[in-house]
Amino acid sequence: MKKWILALTLASGVLVLGACNQSGSETVAESKVGNVTQEELYNVLKDKYGNEALQQLVYEKVLSEKYNVTDKELDAKVEQLKADLGENFEATLAQYGYATEADLKETMKLGMMQEQAALKGIKVTEKEIKEYYEKSQPDIKVRHILVADEATAMAVKKKLDEGAKFEDVAKESSTDTASAETGGDIGTINTANSGQFDPEFVTAAFALKANEISGPVKSQFGYHIIQVTEKAEKKPYEEMKKELEKEVKASKITSEEISKAMDREIKSANVKISDKDLKDALKPAGAPHQ
Numbered sequence: 001m002k003k004w005i006l007a008l009t010l011a012s013g014v015l016v017l018g019a020c021n022q023s024g025s026e027t028v029a030e031s032k033v034g035n036v037t038q039e040e041l042y043n044v045l046k047d048k049y050g051n052e053a054l055q056q057l058v059y060e061k062v063l064s065e066k067y068n069v070t071d072k073e074l075d076a077k078v079e080q081l082k083a084d085l086g087e088n089f090e091a092t093l094a095q096y097g098y099a100t101e102a103d104l105k106e107t108m109k110l111g112m113m114q115e116q117a118a119l120k121g122i123k124v125t126e127k128e129i130k131e132y133y134e135k136s137q138p139d140i141k142v143r144h145i146l147v148a149d150e151a152t153a154m155a156v157k158k159k160l161d162e163g164a165k166f167e168d169v170a171k172e173s174s175t176d177t178a179s180a181e182t183g184g185d186i187g188t189i190n191t192a193n194s195g196q197f198d199p200e201f202v203t204a205a206f207a208l209k210a211n212e213i214s215g216p217v218k219s220q221f222g223y224h225i226i227q228v229t230e231k232a233e234k235k236p237y238e239e240m241k242k243e244l245e246k247e248v249k250a251s252k253i254t255s256e257e258i259s260k261a262m263d264r265e266i267k268s269a270n271v272k273i274s275d276k277d278l279k280d281a282l283k284p285a286g287a288p289h290q
Contacts, residue, residue, distance in 0.1 A: 051281040054273070056110065058282060059262060062269045063113040074109055081108075083187055084196055086178040115253060117261040122249045129241060132248050136191040136240075137206045138232040143184035144201075145169055145225045146176040153216035153223035160213055166227055175222065184227075192247050201226070 029036040045053075078101065082089050098104045143166060147153050152173070159169055167183025174180040194202045198219040205226050208214055214226040266282055273279050 050278050054278050054281040062265050067113040067116040069109050069112045114258050118253050118257045119249050122252050124248045129244050133237050138234045139188050139190045140228045141230040142189050142205050143227050145174045145184050146222050148222050150216050150223050156225050
């Protein structure tokens with residue numbers, strides 16, 4: 001989740017400026033003491049949000065010429081973010097200034113295009129890819145029951161060993177209320193997303209066979225009873241090489257790499273800013289403004 005919060009640095013509020021034209025005299029508000037014109041509104045918004053809004057609008061135009069994000073890819077990222085944040089999803093949107101999920105998707109699409117641009121500048125070696133393959137794990141579908149202490153976890157395990165249905169016990173006993181509603185299901189875990197979960201939980205989950213139920217597993221959140229409902233077989237290296245190369249590159253993306261990529265794309269597109277008040281809008285963060 002943190003990587004995507006890093007990429008989503010532009011709050012949706014700045015886009016107000018892009019919707020405001022500069023016709024000048026048209027009135028947007030009237031009062032007995034005077035009217036507010038579009039030009040006045042534009043100037044205020046430009047002063048407050050101009051650099052951020054122009055940067056986002058330019059980035060979108062420049063990147064959309066070379067890079068493409070499908071609705072399917074975008075929806076998958078949003079669903080993953082929902083899974084990561086659980087019941088905190090709506091609160092996190094509000095915290096970062098997004099009024100709706102559509103606002104989030106608009107900015108997330110830009111972040112995904114920035115990621116594609118950054119990937120072009122990152123190199124990885126065959127050795128790095130092979131090492132990543134050796135450490136990689138096949139996809140597993142996981143469900144769990146989370147409780148506060150080991151004694152309760154042992155009691156839960158006893159119920160399951162005696163034939164109780166996992167989903168029923170999860171709904172009845174799990175303190176992870178979000179997953180409890182779906183029978184303890186927390187989706188798919190693999191090498192790429194395993195960093196989003198507690199390390200002890202991940203190690204225990206990957207060690208299980210399909211349909212095997214673990215004993216109590218301690219983590220920072222409490223004690224888990226884990227079941228792997230499906231476990232894929234690990235594919236040969238050559239079949240996975242392209243996918244693994246992309247994952248290794250993605251693991252190296254930082255805010256600095258994104259800044260370098262955007263600087264490269266802006267120069268390639270020969271972008272020029274005619275508004276002297278916004279001449280610094282595309283300068284990298286930390287660069288001196290004149």
